[in-house]
Amino acid sequence: MESFAHELEVPGREDARLRILGRDDWRIEYDLSRVADVPTWTMYAPDLTEELARARAEHNVAASAAGVAARYIVEEAGTALGTAGFGMRGDRDFEVFYAMKPEGRGRGLATDAVLTIVGWLRRQGEQRVWLSTLDGNTASERLADRVGFVRVGAGVHTDGRPITEWLLTLPTASAPSDR
Ligand SMILES: CC(C)(COP(=O)(O)OP(=O)(O)OC[C@H]1O[C@@H](n2cnc3c(N)ncnc32)[C@H](O)[C@@H]1OP(=O)(O)O)[C@@H](O)C(=O)NCCC(=O)NCCS
Secondary structure (H helix, E strand, O other), rough: OOOOOOOEEEOOOOEEEEOOOOOOOOHHHHHHOOHHHHHHHOOOOOOOOOHHHHHHHHHHHHHHHHHOEEEHHHHHHHEEEEEEEEEEEOOEEEEEEEEEEHHHOOOOOHHHHHHHHHHHHHOOOOOOEEEEEOOOOOHHHHEEEOOEEEEEEEEOOOOOOOOEEEEEOOOOOOOOOOO
16 A cells, blocks of 8 residues: 555545544544543543643654554544544554544444545455454444444453454455445
8 A cells, every 4th residue: 555545535425524633633632532432442541631632643643654554533514523544453454443522423424434444445455454342332333333344253452351353354446346
């Protein structure tokens, strides 16, 4: 893969787009770290200070430049409602991640953001995308089902909590279903 897309339109949603997180976009990281269930279910630390949120944004920019991971802001009508992205898993595949502010939830925007990312990865020739969910995260499990991920295994998070591994097998970009 040569480089990550800087902006992705969300099919079927005129007002929505995914915009790659830049170093000035620390505020969404700051805000998400204050949403009660985001630190519970993701790698966001709770209650980031501005300094730590800025460092996290810098880290995202560096990871994207290195081709290791891309984090996008999920925007609707110019408002940042969450983040979604993907990072390398092992040396060949990518896994997706996502988190939404409460006002961005419950209307399929997170699902569409993940579908947008998955579609882009498929067009780059990726054939598999992974997802890990901490057991008990039913909102994320429902999203995984909607996107088409299937449960393929179980594991343990770094803190000892059980996780479920999900896999999405993508049709090749030249398949008839590619439109
Ligand atoms: C996981 C998370 C992003 C899911 O957010 P969400 O708002 O439930 O997901 P969506 O935006 O896809 O919304 C889907 C819900 O909106 C409803 N909805 C309304 N209109 C919809 C539409 N046009 N299309 C799809 N769903 C729609 C659906 O019924 C669905 O509700 P359901 O799950 O009860 O069936 C959110 O809960 C979150 O940020 N959690 C904390 C962070 C986290 O867990 N990240 C993942 C770690 S693995």
